[in-house]
Amino acid sequence: MGSLFAQISAVVKMNLLSLPKRVGSSLTTLLAVAIVVTVLLAFMAMGQGFQKTMAGSGSEDVAIMLRGGSAAELNSGLGGDVYTNVSSSPGIAKDENGPIISGELYVVVDGVKKSSQTEANLPLRGIGPAGFSLRKNISLIDGRMFEEGKTEIIVGTSILSQFSGFELGSKMKFGATEWTVVGVFDAGGSVFGSELLTDVRTLQAQFNRGNSYQSIRVRLDGPEAIQKIRDFIESDPRLNLDVMTEQAYYSDQSRDMGRLVYMGWGLAIFMALGALAGALNTMYTSVEAKAVEIATLRAIGFKGISAFFGTLVESLVLAIIGGVLGTLIAFLLFDGISTSTMGGSFTQVVFDFNVSADAFKSGIILAVIIGLVGGFFPAWRASRMPLLKAFSS
Amino acid sequence: MSNELLFDLKNIEKRFVRGRESISIFDGLNITIKKGTFVSIMGPSGSGKTTLLNMLGGVDRPTSGEILFEGQAIQNLGEGELAKWRARHVGFIFQFYNLMPMLNAEKNVELPLLLKNLSKAQRNKSVETALKLVGLSDRARHLPKELSGGQQQRVAIARAIVSDPDLLLCDEPTGDLDRTTATEILETLQLLNKEFGKTIVMVTHDPVAASFANVSLHLDKGQFIEQQSSEAVA
Numbered sequence: 001m002g003s004l005f006a007q008i009s010a011v012v013k014m015n016l017l018s019l020p021k022r023v024g025s026s027l028t029t030l031l032a033v034a035i036v037v038t039v040l041l042a043f044m045a046m047g048q049g050f051q052k053t054m055a056g057s058g059s060e061d062v063a064i065m066l067r068g069g070s071a072a073e074l075n076s077g078l079g080g081d082v083y084t085n086v087s088s089s090p091g092i093a094k095d096e097n098g099p100i101i102s103g104e105l106y107v108v109v110d111g112v113k114k115s116s117q118t119e120a121n122l123p124l125r126g127i128g129p130a131g132f133s134l135r136k137n138i139s140l141i142d143g144r145m146f147e148e149g150k151t152e153i154i155v156g157t158s159i160l161s162q163f164s165g166f167e168l169g170s171k172m173k174f175g176a177t178e179w180t181v182v183g184v185f186d187a188g189g190s191v192f193g194s195e196l197l198t199d200v201r202t203l204q205a206q207f208n209r210g211n212s213y214q215s216i217r218v219r220l221d222g223p224e225a226i227q228k229i230r231d232f233i234e235s236d237p238r239l240n241l242d243v244m245t246e247q248a249y250y251s252d253q254s255r256d257m258g259r260l261v262y263m264g265w266g267l268a269i270f271m272a273l274g275a276l277a278g279a280l281n282t283m284y285t286s287v288e289a290k291a292v293e294i295a296t297l298r299a300i301g302f303k304g305i306s307a308f309f310g311t312l313v314e315s316l317v318l319a320i321i322g323g324v325l326g327t328l329i330a331f332l333l334f335d336g337i338s339t340s341t342m343g344g345s346f347t348q349v350v351f352d353f354n355v356s357a358d359a360f361k362s363g364i365i366l367a368v369i370i371g372l373v374g375g376f377f378p379a380w381r382a383s384r385m386p387l388l389k390a391f392s393s
Numbered sequence: 394m395s396n397e398l399l400f401d402l403k404n405i406e407k408r409f410v411r412g413r414e415s416i417s418i419f420d421g422l423n424i425t426i427k428k429g430t431f432v433s434i435m436g437p438s439g440s441g442k443t444t445l446l447n448m449l450g451g452v453d454r455p456t457s458g459e460i461l462f463e464g465q466a467i468q469n470l471g472e473g474e475l476a477k478w479r480a481r482h483v484g485f486i487f488q489f490y491n492l493m494p495m496l497n498a499e500k501n502v503e504l505p506l507l508l509k510n511l512s513k514a515q516r517n518k519s520v521e522t523a524l525k526l527v528g529l530s531d532r533a534r535h536l537p538k539e540l541s542g543g544q545q546q547r548v549a550i551a552r553a554i555v556s557d558p559d560l561l562l563c564d565e566p567t568g569d570l571d572r573t574t575a576t577e578i579l580e581t582l583q584l585l586n587k588e589f590g591k592t593i594v595m596v597t598h599d600p601v602a603a604s605f606a607n608v609s610l611h612l613d614k615g616q617f618i619e620q621q622s623s624e625a626v627a
């Protein structure tokens with residue numbers, strides 16, 4: 001058995017040493033695998049980045065309420081009386097100011113993207129006094145909080161990095177009024193960072209919304225709280241509200257992105273078939289070029305299986321180098337770059353591409369599969385190489 | 394030379410079938426080769442010299458008939474058995490050397506030793522001995538492409554003898570070399586035959602090369618005509 005291992009490792013070494021001989025076709029295969037892996041990782045990075053942003057946005061202990069049947073905030077509308085009625089529901093945590101609740105409303109305003117200089121929609125959200133502290137991982141990092149009743153806004157860092165004109169102290173016109181940026185907040189990469197925040201009453205007044213809201217956020221006082229609120233709503237015929245945890249709400253909103261990742265897989269697999277054809281071709285050529293060498297080794301007494309493994313490993317090495325190259329390219333091109341896209345509510349959600357360890361693994365696995373399949377059939381042929389090839393000159 | 398037979402070929406028939414065509418190369422060939430002989434085989438192109446060598450070396454099989462090697466029939470051995478048999482008993486020397494281009498001389502020579510359970514030190518020692526015997530100790534680290542044709546053939550001879558087989562099969566070993574170089578190679582083969590008792594079967598087109606052998610055979614129309622010695626052939 002020691003001898004079989006020695007045979008195989010000798011042939012593997014020989015095949016690897018001979019790789020530079022066919023630089024052209026070897027490089028082509030390697031690059032084809034690299035491109036496939038890059039594409040796959042790009043999609044995965046995008047999908048995972050978006051999901052991370054969305055998932056990072058929701059708390060388990062905050063509930064969001066929308067008008068019954070409106071899946072997203074945009075379609076929702078609630079009167080002021082609803083806000084008043086629901087605030088007495090059990091299950092809502094309280095502090096010295098009473099129930100921790102924030103009636104919220106947002107309008108869509110324009111912002112200019114730094115990257116493309118094009119206009120895109122941004123949410124200008126009005127929040128109640130408890131609204132800021134209801135948001136997870138959020139903190140003011142520059143300037144101060146907006147004051148109630150004044151046309152002042154604070155901006156998320158994601159907006160600051162992707163859109164121009166929102167620096168601290170800037171003034172801009174939304175609707176009929178001029179607004180001033182008085183603070184900058186960081187939201188830990190969550191979706192909240194893609195918003196402009198202001199006092200909800202000011203927003204209602206400036207945009208003629210009376211005392212209506214779109215959503216209500218409350219802090220829950222325990223694991224049973226959400227059911228208590230649902231029961232409360234159920235018992236009051238005037239209330240028609242959907243209640244869900246913030247986390248459930250945002251993961252719902254990110255489901256479309258999940259589909260994008262699947263699409264990425266589909267595209268990558270389709271391209272992988274092309275790379276596979278390239279790998280097969282390269283390896284068949286390699287086996288053909290080494291026919292005399294393989295047959296000579298067989299004549300000397302080497303087993304066919306050594307030629308098999310030599311070819312298979314050669315193919316695997318090419319594919320894995322390609323795969324690693326592909327992940328490197330993906331990492332350099334995509335990791336950490338920020339982009340923005342339509343979120344669930346037709347406004348921009350800024351998120352980072354996230355090339356995760358998981359994505360790396362998928363990329364390498366894809367490369368290994370290409371290498372294995374692309375090497376198997378040529379390896380089989382190598383192992384069946386007629387010995388007489390060594391003698392026919 | 395002893396009187397013991399190394400090979401005893403009985404009633405060998407060999408046909409190649411290609412599509413619907415069937416060419417008969419041998420039809421009832423009988424020949425014996427004694428241990429320690431240096432046999433040369435000459436004959437017109439296509440007469441079956443290489444085919445015979447292949448059958449002796451266990452890389453091809455007769456259509457029918459028996460090939461006895463030291464009394465044991467080898468024509469029906471399985472692939473694996475035959476590979477083992479070759480590794481133990483046969484060294485091949487080719488017209489175009491058939492060295493592995495990416496391995497240096499000593500790595501090429503080492504190849505047959507990888508089939509045996511030997512330590513690295515044991516292998517190195519055998520490689521060194523073989524390279525010394527063919528006079529190439531100073532070229533151990535050279536790649537084939539850095540060696541002349543004659544030197545490459547010496548490496549190939551070293552590879553053929555490194556595991557100390559009984560039999561060397563050479564198919565036109567000097568076919569690609571000039572006269573002086575050819576003579577050196579033939580003298581080396583002669584030395585291996587005389588000093589080390591190797592049985593050698595060599596196919597050649599060159600009468601001068603054939604004269605280095607102690608038995609010269611002429612193959613024509615599937616039968617042998619003996620030309621010099623009568624000792625080796627029955």
Ligand SMILES: Nc1ncnc2c1ncn2[C@@H]1O[C@H](COP(=O)(O)OP(=O)(O)OP(=O)(O)O)[C@@H](O)[C@H]1O
Pocket residue numbers: 388409410411416418436437438439440441442443444445
């Ligand atoms: N694998 C094969 N398939 C079909 N025919 C073959 C095969 N090998 C050899 N032949 C045929 O058998 C005959 C003898 O071939 P062989 O190679 O033994 O001749 P040779 O005496 O070595 O010739 P040369 O001096 O040209 O090397 C030729 O007609 C050849 O075409």
Ligand SMILES: [Mg+2]
Pocket residue numbers: 442443444564
């Ligand atoms: Mg021939």
